[in-house]
Every structure is written in C-alpha cells, then in structure tokens.
Amino acid sequence: MSLEAIGTIGNFDFTILYDDFDRNRFLRSIIYTMSISSACIVISTTLGLWLALVYHSGRRIPRLLIGGFVAIFRNTPPLIQLYFFFFGVGAFFGGLFEGSLVISATTWAVIAISVYITAFNIESFRAAITGLPSGCFEAAHALALPRYLILFKITIPLTIRAVLPSLTNNLVELIKATSYAYTIAVPEILYVSSQIWADELNVVEMMIVMFVTYSALIGCLIYFMKSLEKKLALPGYGAS
Amino acid sequence: MSIAVQNINTTRSSDGSMMHYMVPGLIILVATTGLYLTGHVLGFQQLRAHSQALGVLSEWTPRLAIGFTVDIYLTVLSVAFGTCIGAVGGYATMSQSALLRRISWWLIQFFRNTPGLVLLFAFAFTLPFQMQLGDVIIPLPAEAKVIMCFSFKIAANVAEIVRGAVNSLHVGQWEGGLSIGLSRVQTFRLVILPQCLPRMLAPWMNVVALFFTAVPIASLVGIYDAVTYAGLALSSEGSSDLIMPIYLYVLAWFFGIVFFLQGLTKHFEIRSRLIGRSTED
Numbered sequence: 001m002s003l004e005a006i007g008t009i010g011n012f013d014f015t016i017l018y019d020d021f022d023r024n025r026f027l028r029s030i031i032y033t034m035s036i037s038s039a040c041i042v043i044s045t046t047l048g049l050w051l052a053l054v055y056h057s058g059r060r061i062p063r064l065l066i067g068g069f070v071a072i073f074r075n076t077p078p079l080i081q082l083y084f085f086f087f088g089v090g091a092f093f094g095g096l097f098e099g100s101l102v103i104s105a106t107t108w109a110v111i112a113i114s115v116y117i118t119a120f121n122i123e124s125f126r127a128a129i130t131g132l133p134s135g136c137f138e139a140a141h142a143l144a145l146p147r148y149l150i151l152f153k154i155t156i157p158l159t160i161r162a163v164l165p166s167l168t169n170n171l172v173e174l175i176k177a178t179s180y181a182y183t184i185a186v187p188e189i190l191y192v193s194s195q196i197w198a199d200e201l202n203v204v205e206m207m208i209v210m211f212v213t214y215s216a217l218i219g220c221l222i223y224f225m226k227s228l229e230k231k232l233a234l235p236g237y238g239a240s
Numbered sequence: 241m242s243i244a245v246q247n248i249n250t251t252r253s254s255d256g257s258m259m260h261y262m263v264p265g266l267i268i269l270v271a272t273t274g275l276y277l278t279g280h281v282l283g284f285q286q287l288r289a290h291s292q293a294l295g296v297l298s299e300w301t302p303r304l305a306i307g308f309t310v311d312i313y314l315t316v317l318s319v320a321f322g323t324c325i326g327a328v329g330g331y332a333t334m335s336q337s338a339l340l341r342r343i344s345w346w347l348i349q350f351f352r353n354t355p356g357l358v359l360l361f362a363f364a365f366t367l368p369f370q371m372q373l374g375d376v377i378i379p380l381p382a383e384a385k386v387i388m389c390f391s392f393k394i395a396a397n398v399a400e401i402v403r404g405a406v407n408s409l410h411v412g413q414w415e416g417g418l419s420i421g422l423s424r425v426q427t428f429r430l431v432i433l434p435q436c437l438p439r440m441l442a443p444w445m446n447v448v449a450l451f452f453t454a455v456p457i458a459s460l461v462g463i464y465d466a467v468t469y470a471g472l473a474l475s476s477e478g479s480s481d482l483i484m485p486i487y488l489y490v491l492a493w494f495f496g497i498v499f500f501l502q503g504l505t506k507h508f509e510i511r512s513r514l515i516g517r518s519t520e521d
Contacts, residue, residue: 004285013431044276047445065268067261067264068269069265069268071261071264071266071495072266072268072269075265075453075495075502076494077455077491079454079456080467080487080491083470083493084486084488087483088483088484091484092484128454173355175355176353176356179356179357180357180457181356182357183460190361194361203366204366207361208363209363210358211350211358214354214358215350218353
C-alpha cells in the first residue's frame with residue numbers, strides 16, 4: 001500500500017503522509033517545538049534552581065523580590081505575559097533608538113515561556129530544598145566542609161533528586177505552553193498545523209496528528225524524567 | 241531515619257503556600273504600573289506626545305471590565321460543569337469495572353496532556369455550529385464550544401483531585417458503608433464524598449485559580465474577552481507607547497482576581513485543617 005493510499009483511507013486526508021511540502025514543514029515544526037522546549041527547559045531549570053538557592057539563603061530583599069516574581073508570573077495569564085513581552089517590551093526595545101537590536105518572535109517566545117515556567121520551578125525547587133533532611137547538613141558541618149562544598153556536594157545533588165517528580169509536572173506544562181507561541185507566529189507545531197489545515201481543509205486530520213505528536217513529545221519527556229529519577233534514586237530513600 | 245525519608249518525599253509544593261508571596265507580588269505589580277504611568281504623565285520628551293496613558297486606561301476601563309466579566313462567566317460555567325463531570329470521572333477511576341477504569345484513565349491523561357490551545361482549536365473548529373436531535377436544533381455558538389472544552393479540561397484535573405482525596409481516606413469507610421447495605425454509588429455519595437469535600441477544597445480552588453489564568457486563550461477563537469478589548473483599545477488608539485501600560489493593566493486585573501481566589505484558598509485550607517484535626521481527636 002502506498003503512503004497516499006494510507007493517507008487517504010476512509011474519508012480522511014492526512015496530507016502530511018504523502019505531500020512532500022506538507023510533510024517537510026510539519027517535520028520542521030516538530031524540530032522547532034523541540035528546540036524551543038529544550039531552550040526553555042535549560043533556562044527555566046537553571047534559573048529556577050539558582051533563584052531558589054538565593055531565596056533559601058534568606059536575605060530579606062532577594063526573598064521579597066523572588067517571591068514577588070513567582071507570585072506575578074504564576075498568577076497571571078501566560079498569553080498576556082507573552083503579548084506583554086512581544087508587543088510591549090519588544091516594541092519598546094525595538095523603537096528605543098535607530099538600528100537597535102530587534103529580538104525575533106522565537107526569542108521572545110523562549111523568554112516568555114521560560115519566565116512563566118521559571119516561576120513554577122522556583123516554587124518546586126524551594127519546596128525541595130526546604131524538605132531536605134537536616135541531618136545531612138549537620139553531618140556536613142560536623143565534618144567542617146566549606147560552604148561551597150556543602151552547596152555543590154550536598155544541597156544541589158539532593159535537591160535535584162528531590163525535585164524530579166514536581167519538576168516533571170512543570171516541564172510537561174512547559175511543552176504544553178510552547179503552543180502559545182502560535183499567537184506570535186512562531187512556526188511551531190500548532191502554527192504550522194493551522195497553515196496546513198488552512199491550505200488543505202483537513203482540520204480533523206491535523207487535530208489527530210497534533211494530539212499524537214504532542215502526546216509523543218510529552219511521553220518521551222516523562223519517560224526520560226522517570227528513568228533519570230530511577231538512575232539518580234538514592235538507595236534507602238523514596239517509595240520502595 | 242524514618243523522618244528523613246518522609247521529608248524527602250514531601251517535596252510537592254503545598255497548594256496554599258502562595259499567599260505569602262502574593263503581597264510582594266501585588267506591591268511590585270502596582271509599583272511597576274504606577275512608575276510607568278508616572279513616567280508617562282510627567283513625560284520624558286519623546287513620551288510626552290502620548291502622555292495620556294492614564295486617561296486612555298480609565299477611558300477603556302468599562303470595556304475591559306466587560307471583557308473581564310466574560311472571562312469570569314466562562315470560568316464560573318466551566319468550573320461548574322467541569323466539577324460535576326470530574327466527580328463522575330473520579331468515581332469512574334475507582335470503579336469495579338476494569339474497562340471503565342481504563343477508559344477514564346486514558347481520558348484523563350488525554351485531557352491533561354494536551355495543550356489547552358490545541359484542545360480549544362479542536363473543539364472550536366471540528367464541532368458543528370449546530371446539532372440536530374430529532375426535530376430539535378441545538379445551536380452551538382463559540383461560547384458553548386469553549387465552555388465544553390474548558391469543562392473537560394477542568395474535569396480531568398478535578399477527577400485527579402477526587403481520586404487523591406478518596407485514596408487518602410481509610411478503606412474502612414468503604415467497608416462500613418457497604419456493610420450497612422448501601423450500594424457502591426450510595427457509599428461514595430453519602431459516606432465518602434462528604435468526608436473528602438474539606439480536603440478537596442484547597443486543591444480545587446488552586447485548580448480554579450490556575451485555570452482562570454488560562455481562560456484568555458478563548459480570545460483566539462473569537463470570544464470578546466479582556467484580551468480582545470485590550471487589543472481593540474490598542475488598535476483604536478494607535479499608539480505603540482500604550483502597549484506596555486495596557487497589557488500591564490490587564491495583567492494587574494487578572495492578578496487581583498487570582499489574589500482574591502488565593503486568599504480564599506488559604507482561608508479554606510486553614511479551616512479544613514482545623515476540621516481534620518477535630519475529627520481525628
């Protein structure tokens with residue numbers, strides 16, 4: 001059976017199976033979504049860990065600022081945040097002076113989604129750090145370890161292990177949030193799919209394809225995080 | 241050692257703990273908006289030409305308020321329907337029939353793991369604009385489709401909450417209900433659910449608050465909500481200097497409403513903790 005025959009089975013018309021143009025742009029959009037997601041995952045996880053450590057170090061002003069940041073970006077619509085960054089801040093920087101740097105829509109999408117998920121990640125990392133067993137720190141102090149060694153050998157490794165379950169939730173949320181980039185014409189999966197169904201009038205088929213694609217992406221992420229969790233698991237800790 | 245094990249497992253962020261962040265958040269947001277507007281009104285030279293930001297905002301506030309009522313109305317209806325469907329779904333995940341359990345699990349995973357925007361487009365673009373049941377023609381306007389989509393989205397989250405709350409009850413409650421001759425559904429409705437309600441309230445409010453921040457995507461399928469009115473305000477004023485203040489203003493509105501919801505959550509959480517303590521003693 002040829003691809004065209006499979007693609008047009010029943011009343012369906014999966015053009016991405018047999019039409020080279022549609023297939024190529026759809027595959028490219030998957031790569032786009034994956035690269036936006038990976039960039040956001042790296043940025044939001046690093047920032048989240050760092051800001052949570054700063055928050056935990058307990059100085060008053062950073063605490064208030066980070067707390068305020070988390071509250072604002074967790075409790076306002078991500079769509080309006082994206083509009084604010086892209087149309088508001090982007091236009092402000094773009095028009096600041098002649099020949100100033102123009103930041104592309106993709107970059108703004110990465111910035112906005114990273115900031116939104118960072119707020120969730122800070123909250124998760126903070127909870128993880130607060131939940132660490134105090135005995136480890138007492139032991140470290142008893143061994144007279146310097147602060148940076150406590151940070152790198154005890155706090156961070158234990159935090160990363162403890163945060164993985166809730167971090168997985170946040171990262172799933174992140175992949176779902178990349179579809180917001182559709183609104184500012186970033187050629188990711190949803191945007192390209194909408195172009196394809198506008199050209200080929202196959203809305204239902206593209207919806208099915210999108211559901212499958214997003215499920216596959218999120219499934220891969222969950223599988224990766226679960227195996228990471230298993231690999232990093234401390235013997236004697238966690239659910240048996 | 242056992243305490244340490246417990247500690248490392250309780251890393252999920254507690255739901256009501258956002259409240260102590262909210263005040264600095266509110267201060268920062270109000271301060272930013274305020275500074276921006278003052279900058280506009282006092283005016284640097286190039287800003288002075290469009291220094292009526294405050295006037296424009298107050299002029300558009302009634303329209304934006306209409307948009308917000310639409311957002312709130314969508315939220316209230318979706319949450320009402322979604323909670324009912326979710327309670328049934330939560331029951332289905334614990335039913336005796338393996339088939340029902342499997343189907344409900346897949347449905348919940350589907351609605352939880354699909355991007356909200358994709359789901360919204362699927363409902364808005366693939367459902368017909370009217371349905372015919374016998375002789376009755378039921379129109380399906382965009383609002384109905386949006387509410388349907390959001391309801392299922394909430395139902396999936398509510399079902400998870402219901403399942404979690406029921407699992408946290410002692411199994412003896414089920415056995416007790418069944419032993420006095422109630423059916424499973426009756427036990428669930430009369431014995432289990434009333435005991436779960438106080439513990440479900442805080443996470444449920446959290447879902448509502450989080451969901452409320454996702455409602456503006458309805459503007460993408462033609463609902464006239466706050467974002468649509470903000471866009472209308474921008475295009476009719478035609479000044480790029482207004483973009484930041486208007487979106488900041490809308491953000492602040494949303495933040496205020498969620499602030500109120502989080503306050504309620506905190507209140508309920510404290511109350512449910514008190515209730516839990518009094519029944520344990």
